Amino acid sequence: MISSLKIVEAAENSGIDQNIILKFILNEWVVPLNKKELTLDEEDIERIKLIRELGEEFGVNDEAIPIILHLIDQLNHLHLSFKNNYCH
Amino acid sequence: MKNPYKILGVKETASLDEIKKAYRTLAKKHHPDLNPSNKTNEAKFKEISHAYDQIGTNEARTKFDQGEPGEENSKQQWSSFYNTQQNAGRYANSYADQFGDDEFFENLFHGAHQKRRAQNQDINYLMDLTLEEAVLGVEKVITLANGKNLKVKIPPGITSGTKLRFAGHGLTENSGPPGNAYIMINVLPKAGYIVQGHDIETELPISFMEALLGAEIEVPTLYGSVNLQIPPNVSTGSKLRIKGKGIITNTDVGSQIVKIKVVLPKKSDPELLKAIKSWNGKYDYNPRGEK
Structure with missing residues (x-):
């Protein structure tokens, strides 16, 4: 379980260049838990890998990435809400 | 993968x-x-x-x-x-405030729906960026049609033709939802810098002696100057790569490709000419014969 990594460590962990991670953060596609110190947790790392895969595997361009992330987040939220409210 | x-x-x-x-x-x-x-x-x-x-x-x-x-x-x-x-994830939960769960599911299961009002018009803007701003990212403020200022964060690696959408910053003339503002990016060319995909090509003039003996030369890049090692015996047209100084994409960072241009002195030095003439007789050197 990853608790908190600096960008350098996150780059090493994910095998993704630091500048690319920084770009994802500046684009606000990834929002670090600690915005001041820019430390990333497991959620952020998995999201970074997902964004990279969207671009590399599926050829998704920069304009479409925030739309896809938005939809994924909404779906995840709705799935979670559905489970909590209706699946007891 | x-x-x-x-x-x-x-x-x-x-x-x-x-x-x-x-x-x-x-x-x-x-x-x-x-x-x-x-x-x-x-x-x-x-x-x-x-x-x-x-x-x-x-x-x-x-x-x-x-x-x-x-x-x-x-x-x-x-x-x-x-x-x-799935266990209180930050990203998924960021939507909890946008639509209350109860309300959403009530609407979903009870078929409640609202009449949609006509949305206001979108407005398009054009933003010129220097190559440095496009490559490194920048924060700019633009004045919208309604007189309000909008802070625009340009991410690094943006390209000409990219359209940024700012929801709700369009016209608000009727009672419907506000339109959106779209900002079309135009990256201005920079003299001496040619963007080729993720790489940036520049030209580096070097002296005859530097070409022959090699040298360490300070080369400007969009990220600041770097010292480039020129190997001996480079010719005009030789290309040297400086990794990580090109365009940032989601999968990699491009390079700066430095194209060598050997520039001879405007005035020939008699001593040098004499030495070259003497050398020319001794060695069989014909670049047109090389394969």
Whole structure:
């Protein structure tokens, strides 16, 4: 379980260049838990890998990435809400 | 998707025994039990194990070589992120405030719906950026049609033709939802810098002596100057690569390609001419004869 990594460590962990991670953060596609110190947790790392895969595997361009992330987040939220409210 | 051969550090032609040996060596090195203090080791160990699963047996290797694992890996990556969101994930929960769960599900199950009002018009703006701003990213303020200022954060690596959408910043003339503002990016050319895909090409004039003997020359890049080592015997047109000084994309960072241009002195030095003439007689040097 990853608790908190600096960008350098996150780059090493994910095998993704630091500048690319920084770009994802500046684009606000990834929002670090600690915005001041820019430390990333497991959620952020998995999201970074997902964004990279969207671009590399599926050829998704920069304009479409925030739309896809938005939809994924909404779906995840709705799935979670559905489970909590209706699946007891 | 990472290449399992690269992760294990073996050639694609390696035998199963070689793959197994490489896996064992790396697994030993990165095993979390041996390095409990190193946070990145666990992930590395998982990566090595997964790579071995992909090519460690004849059957798995054939599947990978035929391209089947791509799909498997994609599913794995999607589910990895999904799993992080299933216990109060920050990203998924950022939507809780936008639509209350109860209200959403009530609407969903009871068929409640509202009449949609006509949305106001969108407005398009054009924003010129210098090459530096486009490559490195910048924050700019634009004045909208309604007189309000909008802070626009330009991410690094943006290209001409990119359209940024700012929801709700369009016209608000009628009672419907406000339109959106769209900002079209136009990257202005910079003299001496040619963008080629993810790379940036520049020209570097060097002297005859520097071309012959090699040199260390300070070269400007969009990220600041760097010292470039020029090897001896370079010619006009030779290209040297400075990695990581090009355009940032989601998958890599391009390079600056430095194209050498050998410039001869405007006035010839008699001593040099004499030396060259003497040298010319001694050596058989014909660049047109080289293959």
